[in-house]
Amino acid sequence: MWVVNTTLFLLFSAHLTNGLRLNGRENRATRMSVVDFWRNETEGDGLNVKVAHAINSWPDLVDQLHEPFLNKSLMIEGDVFLQAHRRPRHRTIPVMQSRNSRMADRITFRDWLREVANLKKAIKINFRTTEVVRPVLQYLYASQADPDSPILDRPVILHANVFRAPRSVEPEVDPGVFVERTQSLFPDATISLGWTRQQNLSQLNEKYKKLTWHTLFMILEHIAKLDQPVMLSVRLSVAQYSTEQLLWLLGMDKSVSLLIWSDDEDNITNWEGLVELRKEATRNRILYDLLPQHRDKFKNLSPQPIESHAAFDLSAWRSVEFPSTSSSLSAVVRSEKGPAFIGQPVSLLISQKAPPTFPDEQFVEGKVHFLPKSYSRRLEVEENSGVSIHLLDRIKEIDSPKINKGIEVFIGYGGTVFVENKQKNRENQKYYESKSLGQLPASDCYGFKVTDRGWRVTADVWTEPCLGHKRRKREVVRIELDTPFQKGGSLRNVIVSKSGDDSIDFLLESLRHSSTTRISIVFSILFIFLYQLFH
Template sequence: MILFSLIFTFICITSLTFNLFLFYVTYKLNDKNYGREMRATRMSVVDFWKNETKGDGLNVRVAHGVNSWPDLVDQLHEPFLNKSMMIEGDVFMQAHRRPRHRAVPVMKADTKIADRITFKEWLREVATMHKAIKINFRSNEVVRPVLQDLYANQADPSSPILQYPVILHANVFRSPRSIENEVDPTTFVEKAKDLFPDATLSLGWTKQSNFSHLHPKFKKLSWRQLFHILEYISRLEQPVMLSVRLSVAAHSKEQLLWLLGMDQSISLLLWSDSDDHVTNWTPIIELRRSTTKNRILYDLDPKHRKILQTESNDPLVSTQTFSLQDWQAVEFSSSGSQLSTVVRSEKGPAFLGEPTALLLSKIPPPKFPSEQKISGKVHFLPKKGVENLDLDENSGVSIYLMDKVQDIDSPKIKDSLEVFIGYDGKIKITNSESKSVSYYETKSIGQLPNSDCYGFEVTDLGWRVTLDAWTTECGDQKSRKRRKVSIELDTPFQKNRNLRNVVVSKKGDSAVDFLLEELRHSSAFSICRTPLFFAVVSTLFLMIYLF
């Protein structure tokens, strides 16, 4: 009996140990981070080169098209003074005439070279060179197998450790007069996020023919194009780099500064060739001086590099138009597939898609008799193809003044005071709280001329709210005659003597996005704290004393 019990106990312990072992192995195999936590780095190239470039991205040196064995040998024996900091390779799928041969990723070397190097071989060699690695994806077919090779490399203890930043680059946006097919951005971004989230993602535009003959309107990054880019990068946690042509950057300073001001790791790579003809270098110089110098990397034609080296790179003091610390983003789920959110930047927030996101001011409301002001400039951007459609007349920006922000449980706010600026110039102040008080008006309405951009200032006095709104130019548009309209509405006084909390939201449908190029919520202001108040009080006391 005792022997039977010992044998039974031994079998139970052995079975339990085996099951625990199987559970551990299964967990590790299913864990996407297994084998990578000690072997990969999520350091962006910007941080990696911070010391080696002395904090200036103009000092970066790139080895282009290292796609063959002779090119790799040259990298091993390159002169110290001309030593590159990044190795760049182009990968595509090797086509076979015989169907039984499986296609494999290979490097795009010269056609005269018979023995092409596979991507696995190339990665094994460059991983030992202690440099940043840039992998250029040249087709949709190559995305998944290359990322699987990278994933396997990090999980294989016998593979060289990728201790240095890896940049995954693809031309995902189609350019006018394109001579190559773009890589599908959704496939590229999603696969990279799943299989190799430790890399820096680099997005660019397809190659063009006769770039110098293009119409100037195609040589700039519009706000609409920028919003399209945000659809792919705004949700990413890994570093992102945007590869922009020098001539395009010269006409897109405001858009690029907005991107660099986002509250995530964004950098730029400005490149050029002999087809780039920059007549006005001021925007490029201001870009270079307005940001941390290593946030922009330069891969330039020698003549363009020489021009920038002779210009001053002293930092410019830029005025902050939006405080990331003073505004909190609150997002609600959306039923649609398109991106619906608010994207914050130091240059102002952008509201995209369905009205499912809010901005809450963290500045506490002052007590009466103080007043508070909310000011800004809104730039409306209807989506492409909807200009001639009947848009929702309620599409615009809403500023809610409400007693308790803790009660917000959906993007549709009720029972509050609303200040509205519509894309069609309609402005109004609505107070749903005053319905219970018959001697208060519930609404005040005004109309501005049609414009893409409007400036506004809302003043909350506690017992009255005023709105001043006016037409203004957008970016580099020609200045137009300014038209201003003011409306006001008396409101019931708050019982706790506090003014209202400030919430900014999008209203209407997804057809009209907008950018708040400026958004400020003033600190508390009280007449009792002003020099004029003290002067008046002092004069009264002096008159009483003398008489």
């Protein structure tokens, strides 16, 4: 009887194991952050990660098996491409790229993955051509339902150089093909995006070693809608000039990490930006694949990480997106460093803060950074292109990104500023002006503070230097508009949106909604009594 029960138990266990192998993605660790996965080995610091590069042949794999324990790598990296055949009847198959090894040492991707999976390390697969993306991902997809295929229970990073760096001769992988096929065929992996290698890096001007805000928005086109983890592979020389942009990406409300790498051409003379990046970013969001001299410099210079200041409270604002007819990204992308409005004006940011009651007043303050598309500089930009701050009695009735009610404060790309009362159906509207207008010099960045007192809305707007730009003469404009007092003494709800078309995007480098008490209770009661008496 005991033997029968034991046999039944073993059969059930085998069936359960096969079931987990066939359908058990929940037991795979591929979606986990690689540094979180290595927390014990790295002490939660991506600087302690060791990467085995170009493990592309049988001898390379054997070396990994016999590596001393203390020197063991935590991630194995391989490069895959399609092997070309002279005879057309031979089907092209994915193989590992090995420049210096003999043909006899060449290994197919299928065999390579089986051997690497048994090493129980994180795996990074570098796609060197667009043509190899489909067959490799099809194999990964099929292997998840194949009981004879290796179980990938460690993080898998799928990497491709999809962006062309200035003065680079390396062909890039098509980003649309890579991201779309990875998302559909192997969504458990981390998608890693990088730049093609630059030639003669030391001779390049500093501006070619920086990720601009326009570049960041280009990156968002590919990653903003992804559900799976995303990694950006950035060169050390580029990271030193791109602190603000990289911190913005790390502050997104999604799983985004960085891999910062270096080679002999990275000659860093100013470590200030890199130290700031390491100081402000959470350590398990950045991996460092560096040469020994760069790694040692980091260890000597880097202080303990500190909590960075959030320019935008993710929990204080709710985003609402409406359908868009555009094939490109049209959305509001949120980060702790500020939200970005991209593409068609189909998205709203709604403040979660309940409007205060008179005599309290509320204000919305921040800084807008306009980023025109490259083609928009050759066209006439629409006059209504800018950022709008709406003050509404009720927000439950909103069913469209076009808001035609309440009070609108507008800051335009060309410097136009106005406050407009869009309420048309009240009897007392005839006692109030409908619009107040002002003009500032054209600037890419403006600071603003909108104050709502219930009976008056004031907008203070001024020219402001953008991040990383030189300071300029500050020009200020203040416009005011008296508005009808709300029933019950409550102030208005706050919504931020984009106006115009998709030619002008913008980043809110900071955004805050708060309230304060300014007027005494006695005066407020007297004001309400007089208001009701004369209206």
